[in-house]
Amino acid sequence: MADVLQVQDLNKIYDGKAIFQALTNITFNVEKGEFIGVMGPSGSGKTTLLNLISTIDRPTSGQVIVNGQEPHKLKKGKLAEFRRKELGFVFQDFNLLDTLTLEENIMLPLTLERVDSGEIDKKVQAITQKLGIDSILNKRTYEVSGGQKQRTAIARAIIHQPFLLLADEPTGNLDSKSSKDVMQTLQMINEKDKTTMLMVTHDPSAASYCDRVIFIKDGKLYNEVYKGTNQKVFFQQILDVLSMLGGDPDDLSTVRL
Numbered sequence: 001m002a003d004v005l006q007v008q009d010l011n012k013i014y015d016g017k018a019i020f021q022a023l024t025n026i027t028f029n030v031e032k033g034e035f036i037g038v039m040g041p042s043g044s045g046k047t048t049l050l051n052l053i054s055t056i057d058r059p060t061s062g063q064v065i066v067n068g069q070e071p072h073k074l075k076k077g078k079l080a081e082f083r084r085k086e087l088g089f090v091f092q093d094f095n096l097l098d099t100l101t102l103e104e105n106i107m108l109p110l111t112l113e114r115v116d117s118g119e120i121d122k123k124v125q126a127i128t129q130k131l132g133i134d135s136i137l138n139k140r141t142y143e144v145s146g147g148q149k150q151r152t153a154i155a156r157a158i159i160h161q162p163f164l165l166l167a168d169e170p171t172g173n174l175d176s177k178s179s180k181d182v183m184q185t186l187q188m189i190n191e192k193d194k195t196t197m198l199m200v201t202h203d204p205s206a207a208s209y210c211d212r213v214i215f216i217k218d219g220k221l222y223n224e225v226y227k228g229t230n231q232k233v234f235f236q237q238i239l240d241v242l243s244m245l246g247g248d249p250d251d252l253s254t255v256r257l
């Protein structure tokens with residue numbers, strides 16, 4: 001399988017009042033359709049890595065190659081287009097607009113691209129049926145549960161069929177049932193649409209839905225674990241690496257067995 005995301009020798013130095021090296025020589029490849037989890041103690045550099053891959057921030061050195069393109073080399077306008085077309089984002093706090101209905105939130109990326117309204121309707125219908133939120137589309141964000149909000153956010157993130165879906169703690173604000181629900185939704189999209197996904201999480205239970213988890217410690221790649229056929233065994237392997245990693249015990253406060 002071809003590598004569709006290549007992270008090569010990535011370094012990030014924050015150059016503020018105090019200089020801080022947040023990432024050191026991070027290198028890994030992701031195959032088309034892979035679902036990758038990124039874990040590590042608080043402050044280890046997970047969000048920094050996600051921000052470099054998502055082009056929200058620039059690396060100090062090293063490369064990010066997405067589907068053969070180097071987004072950090074693109075000019076401003078092309079970079080904005082790259083983000084809009086090739087990437088989808090899911091956040092911990094959903095980032096939905098409260099003044100819009102769920103349907104309007106989901107169609108937003110296509111509205112901005114001026115896609116034909118008949119086409120938008122078809123896509124919204126197909127995606128919301130798949131995600132089990134087609135009956136609540138006229139509701140607003142404050143009228144639905146956290147899990148339903150996150151599934152709405154996922155629908156919005158994939159409606160334009162991005163090449164790469166990036167998720168930052170997508171279960172961070174959810175109870176255990178909704179977390180499971182959201183992870184099953186992400187797994188289903190990954191399997192059906194072969195969307196390549198990268199998710200930062202503190203939650204070993206959420207990470208056990210991935211194909212592979214990479215662990216970061218103090219800004220360096222520490223380890224990686226592949227899922228075999230058994231999710232429970234994988235979950236235990238993730239816990240084992242996390243216990244070797246150490247870090248703040250609060251990091252494991254979200255462990256759900």
Ligand SMILES: Nc1ncnc2c1ncn2[C@@H]1O[C@H](COP(=O)(O)OP(=O)(O)OP(=O)(O)O)[C@@H](O)[C@H]1O
Pocket residue numbers: 014015016020022040041042043044045046047048049
């Ligand atoms: N803009 C910034 N300027 C200076 N240092 C920063 C900046 N952003 C992050 N850092 C530092 O870089 C390190 C990595 O931060 P990052 O947010 O990537 O960690 P994380 O693994 O995502 O943590 P958490 O799990 O707590 O969200 C931390 O020590 C943090 O204090």
